[in-house]
Each structure stands twice: as C-alpha cells, then as structure tokens.
Amino acid sequence: MNPLVYRRARPADTRSILSLINHYSAKGLMLPRSFAQVVEKIRDFNVALSNDSPVVGVAALHVVGEDLAEVRSLAVEEGLQGRGVGRKLMEMCLSDAHQMGLARVFTLTYQTQFFEKLGFTRVEKLTLPQKIWGDCVHCAKFSDCDEIAMVKAVDR
Ligand SMILES: CC(C)(COP(=O)(O)OP(=O)(O)OC[C@H]1O[C@@H](n2cnc3c(N)ncnc32)[C@H](O)[C@@H]1OP(=O)(O)O)[C@@H](O)C(=O)NCCC(=O)NCCS
Numbered sequence: 001m002n003p004l005v006y007r008r009a010r011p012a013d014t015r016s017i018l019s020l021i022n023h024y025s026a027k028g029l030m031l032p033r034s035f036a037q038v039v040e041k042i043r044d045f046n047v048a049l050s051n052d053s054p055v056v057g058v059a060a061l062h063v064v065g066e067d068l069a070e071v072r073s074l075a076v077e078e079g080l081q082g083r084g085v086g087r088k089l090m091e092m093c094l095s096d097a098h099q100m101g102l103a104r105v106f107t108l109t110y111q112t113q114f115f116e117k118l119g120f121t122r123v124e125k126l127t128l129p130q131k132i133w134g135d136c137v138h139c140a141k142f143s144d145c146d147e148i149a150m151v152k153a154v155d156r
Helices: 011-025 035-039 085-099 112-117 130-136
Strands: 005-008 045-049 057-065 068-076 104-109 121-123 148-153
Touching: 005 085, 011 035, 011 045, 011 057, 011 068, 045 085, 057 085, 068 085, 085 104, 104 112, 112 148
Parallel strands: 068 104
Antiparallel strands: 005 045, 045 057, 057 068, 104 148, 121 148
16 A cells, blocks of 8 residues: 555545544444535644545644644544554644644543553543533533543643
C-alpha cells in the first residue's frame, strides 16, 4: 500500500468520515454522528487517506471554551490499527490546539491506554466544566455514561 496522506478534512470527505465513525458506533465504541454534525464542523476534522479507501483515519478537535477543546470522533480503520495512524492524527489535533493558544485538551473514551501513551491522564468527569455537560445532557448515555474522562495540557 502507498503511504497514507494526512490533511485537514474537506466537505467532500464527509460521507467517508461518517462511514468510519458509524462502523464503530454500531459496535458501541463511539457516539454516532449525523451528516450535518460532521459537515457543519468539518474544519474540526483531520483525516488520513489511502488510495484504496478514501478516509482510513479521522480525529476532530472541538473547542468548548476559551482555553479548552475536546478530541472527538477518533477512529482508524481496523486493518490499519497499530501502525501509528491514531498517534499521527492526535498530533495534528494537538498542534491545532497549540496554534489556537488552548491550555488543555480532554476526551471521553474507552481507549485509556492509547490516550495514556499520548500523555493524557484520567480525571473525574465532574472536574470538567459546565460547558461539557451542555453537550452530555443531549447524549443517550447521559444517565449511564461509562466513558473515562482524560486530560492533557497543551505544550505552550
Ligand atoms: C483507538 C484507535 C484510534 C488507536 O489508533 P491506532 O492507529 O491503532 O493507534 P496507534 O498505532 O497510533 O497507537 C499509538 C500507541 O498507542 C498504543 N495503543 C493503541 N491502541 C491501544 C489499545 N487499545 N490498548 C493499548 N495500547 C494501544 C499503541 O501500541 C501505540 O503505542 P507505542 O507508540 O508505544 O507503539 C483505534 O484503535 C480505533 O480506531 N479504535 C476504534 C474506535 C475507537 O475506540 N475510537 C476511540 C474513540 S475516543
């Protein structure tokens, strides 16, 4: 296979991004996203592409406050996992966070070992600001959320 290309997502990538995210949401590993939720926030997304399959990796950085953003919708095609694709996409998101002058990035995840490798540490969800709960109350898992909250300081 040719080397992967990494770049900022474009509106035309939306269906391919959705296909990857919703593959994992069907397994209960990620939250599902709609076409509108992705295309309207397409500037948040970075992607990895191959010749064979349009989008083989995706990660989004969603700003939730003046110094805080959330990593969302992180996914790598099953056949390409364990080759550094997720790490590269996360580095792109952290670079975006740095360029925006953000202090911290957080995620809600089941993939704690992956995020620990990237320097994230576990925190109590209640330590995350109210703004997040504005999103969480709209989630189907709100009353029974078992995802782990993890935070990383952005290199200044
Ligand atoms: C989580 C996910 C994005 C990781 O992507 P990936 O490309 O396989 O990860 P990488 O190859 O970049 O791994 C980076 C490091 O994390 C480690 N790692 C990755 N997944 C891991 C796991 N499940 N358990 C333990 N370590 C893991 C790797 O071994 C690697 O360590 P190293 O740098 O010391 O070699 C991918 O497994 C995935 O898409 N999972 C399904 C969807 C999902 O759960 N998304 C997360 C939503 S928050």
